[in-house]
Amino acid sequence: MDGRVASSGETQRRDGAEVLRVENLTVRYGALVALRDVSWSVRPGEILGIIGPNGAGKSSCFAAVTNAVGHSGQTFLDGDEVSATKTFDLASRGLRRTFQQNSFFGELTVLQNAIAAIVREYSASLATSLFLPWREIAVRRQAELIAAQLLEFFGVAAQYHDKLPGDVPYGVQRLLSVALAYGTGSKVLLLDEPAAGLGGSDMQKLADVLVDLRGRNLALVVIEHHMDLIMSIADRIVMIDQGAMLATGTPVEIQRDPKVREAYLGRDE
Structure with missing residues (x-):
C-alpha cells in the first residue's frame, strides 16, 4: 500500500466508549471447538x-458476534448485552457484516441493490402509495438519490449504476458488497476478507474507502489475509490461531511478536 494510506492508519482513535465488546466467545461444532474464549x-x-x-x-468469530451460530460468551453493543439478540435485530441496531463471497441481488441493477439496502428508511407506506401517490413518487426519487450517493461514496461510479452486478468488474462488486452492508449508516461494520481477489488499484480503492469510513467515526472489524493492507490501515490487530487468541496489539507490535511470526507471518531467516 502507498504511504498515504499507511500514514492515515497511524492515527489512533481511542476516544469514547467501546461500541462493541465481545467476551469469552466460544463456538463448538459437535466435538470441534472452532473458537475458544476469544475477547x-x-x-x-x-x-x-x-x-x-x-x-x-x-x-466463526463473526458468526458468533452476530448470533448466527450457537455459542457461549457475551456480546455488548453500546453497553447493552445482545448475546441473544436476533441477527436481523442486530443489523437494525447498527451491527452489520459482509461475507467472503459477494452479496447482492443478481437480478437487480447496482442502483436497485442500493435502494433495497436503504428501503426501510426510504419507503412509503401502503396508504401513502394508494392515496398520496405524488408523495410516494417523491419518496422513491429521494431513495434513488440517496442510493446513488451511497454508491458514489463507496467508489461505485455512476457508469455502473444501471448495470447488473454480474456485469461490472470484480473490484466494483467487492465495493458494492461493502456499500450494501453499510446501507444508510451502521455503528459497527464487520468485514470478512473484503480484499479477497483484489490487487493493485482495486485494493487501494478499498483501503481508501475503509479509511474514509473510519473518518466518519464508524467502528470497523476486518478479517484479512492481505498483510500489507491490514498492517497499513488497522489501529489494532488480534491474531487468532487454532480458535484461540494468540496475540493482540498495534500492527508494529504484532509484526514483532515472535509467536505471530512463527505461526503466521513466518520466521526471519
Missing part, C-alpha cells in the same frame, strides 16, 4: 484487524 473490543473511529491462518476460527 476483543472496538471503538468508534477505529479499525480492528483480525488475522490468522485458514481455519483459525476468524469467520
